Amino acid sequence: SQELEQSPQSLIVQEGKNLTINCTSSKTLYGLYWYKQKYGEGLIFLMMLQKGGEEKSHEKITAKLDEKKQQSSLHITASQPSHAGIYLCGAVYIGQNFVFGPGTRLSVLP
Amino acid sequence: EAQVTQNPRYLITVTGKKLTVTCSQNMNHEYMSWYRQDPGLGLRQIYYSMNVEVTDKGDVPEGYKVSRKEKRNFPLILESPSPNQTSLYFCASSVLQGTTEAFFGQGTRLTVV
Numbered sequence: 001s002q003e004l005e006q007s008p009q010s011l012i013v014q015e016g017k018n019l020t021i022n023c024t025s026s027k028t029l030y031g032l033y034w035y036k037q038k039y040g041e042g043l044i045f046l047m048m049l050q051k052g053g054e055e056k057s058h059e060k061i062t063a064k065l066d067e068k069k070q071q072s073s074l075h076i077t078a079s080q081p082s083h084a085g086i087y088l089c090g091a092v093y094i095g096q097n098f099v100f101g102p103g104t105r106l107s108v109l110p
Numbered sequence: 111e112a113q114v115t116q117n118p119r120y121l122i123t124v125t126g127k128k129l130t131v132t133c134s135q136n137m138n139h140e141y142m143s144w145y146r147q148d149p150g151l152g153l154r155q156i157y158y159s160m161n162v163e164v165t166d167k168g169d170v171p172e173g174y175k176v177s178r179k180e181k182r183n184f185p186l187i188l189e190s191p192s193p194n195q196t197s198l199y200f201c202a203s204s205v206l207q208g209t210t211e212a213f214f215g216q217g218t219r220l221t222v223v
Binding site: 033035040041042043044045088090098099100101102103 | 114143145150152153154155169198200202212213214215216217219
């Protein structure tokens, strides 16, 4: 989707390291979703953010939506091999279908 | 267990042979949709349905049909598959469009030769 960009495209980290994935929107978001996909499998819902400045955490994963609601970051603390996969942000815009970002491929080396 | 079930998981077919990929959800969700995922293009929405008998085109509807005769089922129909429809397909459902968590099926890997 051209509306959503993700960075980096891919990331390789050593187990135990922290990392951040960014999702940037070309316009104001109505809602921002984070999903994780294991290679070739279905998507697993992680978190949904709707309010500017909102922050949510689930286990070692924290996601934030900036005040202007145009950028979100996903932060993983003390990464583990189980965190490996593709992280996708998804968004809802007024009057449009749900769109996904291109994804960030994460590898965690033991 | 809340889930979205797609069948088959893998399918190899020949050009022009009609096929249907089934999708069923057990959560009484109103909103269902189909996506295809291709390298470099990400996930793109094919069709969606806001409720029974209500369907609409997504971003890449050409070559596909859908139906929503019951709330739980949302099959994807390829009347005359072509090689450019080789892809990984996902079905998803949610209570409402874009306001709540969407549940995804495990995916159907389709190859058209």
